[in-house]
Amino acid sequence: MDSSTAAADEQRTSAPPGGGSGGRRAGADVLLAAQGITKRFGAVAANADVDLVVNAGEIHALLGENGAGKSTLVKILYGALQPDAGRVTWQGREVRVASPAAARALGIGMVFQHFSLFEALSVAENIALALEKPGTMRSLADRIRAVSRDYGLPLDPDALVADLPVGIRQRIEIVRCLLQQPRLIIMDEPTSVLTPQEADELFLTLKRLASEGCAVLYISHRLEEVQRICHHATILRHGKVVAECDPTRETPGSLARMMVGADIAHVAAAAQAPGAAATRLAARRLSLPAATPFAVPLTDVTLEVRAGEVVAVAGVAGNGQGELFDALTGERRTAPGMVEIDGTACGNEGITRRRQRGAAFVPEERLGHGAVPGFRLSSNLLLTRHATGDGLVKGGFVAFAAMAAMERRIKQVYDVRMSHDDPEARALSGGNLQKFVVGRELSRNPGVLIVNQPTWGVDAGAAALIRQALVDLARKGSAVLVISQDLDEIYEIADRIAVISRGQLSLAEPAAAMSRERIGLLMAGGAEAAAPTGSSTAARRA
Numbered sequence: 168m169d170s171s172t173a174a175a176d177e178q179r180t181s182a183p184p185g186g187g188s189g190g191r192r193a194g195a196d197v198l199l200a201a202q203g204i205t206k207r208f209g210a211v212a213a214n215a216d217v218d219l220v221v222n223a224g225e226i227h228a229l230l231g232e233n234g235a236g237k238s239t240l241v242k243i244l245y246g247a248l249q250p251d252a253g254r255v256t257w258q259g260r261e262v263r264v265a266s267p268a269a270a271r272a273l274g275i276g277m278v279f280q281h282f283s284l285f286e287a288l289s290v291a292e293n294i295a296l297a298l299e300k301p302g303t304m305r306s307l308a309d310r311i312r313a314v315s316r317d318y319g320l321p322l323d324p325d326a327l328v329a330d331l332p333v334g335i336r337q338r339i340e341i342v343r344c345l346l347q348q349p350r351l352i353i354m355d356e357p358t359s360v361l362t363p364q365e366a367d368e369l370f371l372t373l374k375r376l377a378s379e380g381c382a383v384l385y386i387s388h389r390l391e392e393v394q395r396i397c398h399h400a401t402i403l404r405h406g407k408v409v410a411e412c413d414p415t416r417e418t419p420g421s422l423a424r425m426m427v428g429a430d431i432a433h434v435a436a437a438a439q440a441p442g443a444a445a446t447r448l449a450a451r452r453l454s455l456p457a458a459t460p461f462a463v464p465l466t467d468v469t470l471e472v473r474a475g476e477v478v479a480v481a482g483v484a485g486n487g488q489g490e491l492f493d494a495l496t497g498e499r500r501t502a503p504g505m506v507e508i509d510g511t512a513c514g515n516e517g518i519t520r521r522r523q524r525g526a527a528f529v530p531e532e533r534l535g536h537g538a539v540p541g542f543r544l545s546s547n548l549l550l551t552r553h554a555t556g557d558g559l560v561k562g563g564f565v566a567f568a569a570m571a572a573m574e575r576r577i578k579q580v581y582d583v584r585m586s587h588d589d590p591e592a593r594a595l596s597g598g599n600l601q602k603f604v605v606g607r608e609l610s611r612n613p614g615v616l617i618v619n620q621p622t623w624g625v626d627a628g629a630a631a632l633i634r635q636a637l638v639d640l641a642r643k644g645s646a647v648l649v650i651s652q653d654l655d656e657i658y659e660i661a662d663r664i665a666v667i668s669r670g671q672l673s674l675a676e677p678a679a680a681m682s683r684e685r686i687g688l689l690m691a692g693g694a695e696a697a698a699p700t701g702s703s704t705a706a707r708r709a
């Protein structure tokens with residue numbers, strides 16, 4: 168950090184919360200004021216004497232690195248957790264938010280990071296379950312249509328949740344929240360599951376809500392969007408408020424510096440391995456019927472990832488990324504020759520067998536799929552490493568000391584922050600669990616790594632650490648396949664890029680030859696939409 172930015176940061180961070188005026192910003196109408204909020208989990212103070220003021224009609228960002236205490240604070244405001252100390256004032260009156268129902272009665276709504284919808288029920292049925300007085304299903308369906316139309320979030324009340332992509336599921340949660348006519352909506356990383364277009368639509372909705380006087384408390388690690396849509400930001404570090412600012416006057420870099428207290432490293436990509444390196448992972452004419460009537464079939468997918476390179480699969484969510492991951496990892500089996508690891512046909516093999524071949528996998532959903540929420544981290548290690556000869560099982564017995572040592576090593580190398588040793592996976596903040604799951608797989612030095620959305624919900628510093636680790640793994644001779652919705656991430660780490668659209672995969676071409684426009688075309692129109700650019704004969708062959 169240079170001295171001028173350090174001085175500027177110092178000025179901001181030393182200002183009392185609210186810019187020295189108790190949070191009352193010029194001409195503002197205070198809706199919620201939290202004072203001295205403290206919450207401990209064992210030895211960790213997740214929130215330490217936190218003050219927060221949210222004004223009516225403002226989109227207020229709550230920023231901080233993974234584990235900074237953002238979710239803890241909003242859970243307290245929503246009544247899902249009780250603070251150890253502190254008080255909350257709502258519209259000028261001190262209140263005790265004893266439960267989420269009490270929060271909703273006050274006019275505080277929340278859209279969670281992990282949705283709580285029943286797949287077997289319709290949109291309207293799911294919403295009815297959350298309302299105190301849903302009325303008849305017909306009148307509720309009419310209200311859902313009206314609210315969703317008014318706020319630019321179209322929804323079919325009769326659609327079955329199981330059939331809906333994740334972006335629409337989030338819409339249900341938002342409409343459910345809006346039907347309760349909240350004065351404050353809390354959103355925990357709402358855009359991490361959205362396509363860029365869906366995110367733009369959400370921003371319009373948020374701006375409309377703000378213009379009507381509703382406040383939005385907005386948690387996000389995407390600093391560009393914070394800068395774009397938020398009026399004010401409160402920044403937490405290690406459970407304390409360290410700064411407040413007007414994000415429109417900041418840059419993503421300066422916001423990140425306030426969060427972390429230091430500059431964020433950029434990924435350094437050493438020169439790529441020569442193109443002639445051996446192919447370590449291949450999909451050959453991989454086709455897979457859709458598992459459900461609403462899933463995406465894979466059609467004739469061909470892809471090679473060579474030793475030393477990172478290949479990225481870009482695409483709008485729901486275009487077959489999950490299905491491709493399942494087929495490559497063995498969660499779904501295919502004809503043997505459709506998937507190869509180090510030259511061996513293994514399409515008919517299961518996930519454990521492929522792990523024994525030196526492959527490692529990081530799924531998109533870390534809680535539930537990447538890790539069992541109720542298991543300690545050490546037990547979660549065992550789940551993917553019991554059969555890989557890493558010394559965690561000896562003579563048929565679990566080697567507990569080795570397991571604990573490995574858990575400590577991963578924690579240290581990947582900077583996984585936790586309140587006590589070896590907690591259950593669910594006690595970690597989202598980003599820290601992601602660091603643990605990625606670290607668990609990377610620490611095996613796998614010959615092939617397939618990772619779906621590697622930095623979902625991860626703060627800027629940790630994202631840089633994970634991305635660097637992926638590039639470093641490749642440069643040591645592994646083949647790394649990254650499935651990601653984040654184009655910035657893809658450009659930062661990929662040597663070659665392929666685009667998936669409606670279950671078809673375009674040719675993987677050198678990243679330097681792929682413009683954003685061309686990727687957009689391929690996303691929209693399928694593999695045939697855009698002719699390869701530049702001298703991509705080699706890429707065509709690949």
Ligand SMILES: Nc1ncnc2c1ncn2[C@@H]1O[C@H](COP(=O)(O)OP(=O)(O)OP(=O)(O)O)[C@@H](O)[C@H]1O
Pocket residue numbers: 208211212213231232233234235236237238239240584585586593594595596597598599624626
């Ligand atoms: N139920 C719990 N039990 C024990 N520790 C917890 C629990 N919930 C949170 N913590 C700890 O409190 C701290 C703050 O966590 P919190 O989830 O609030 O962070 P966050 O800022 O929301 O992080 P992220 O951006 O990764 O979601 C972390 O150290 C976390 O491990």
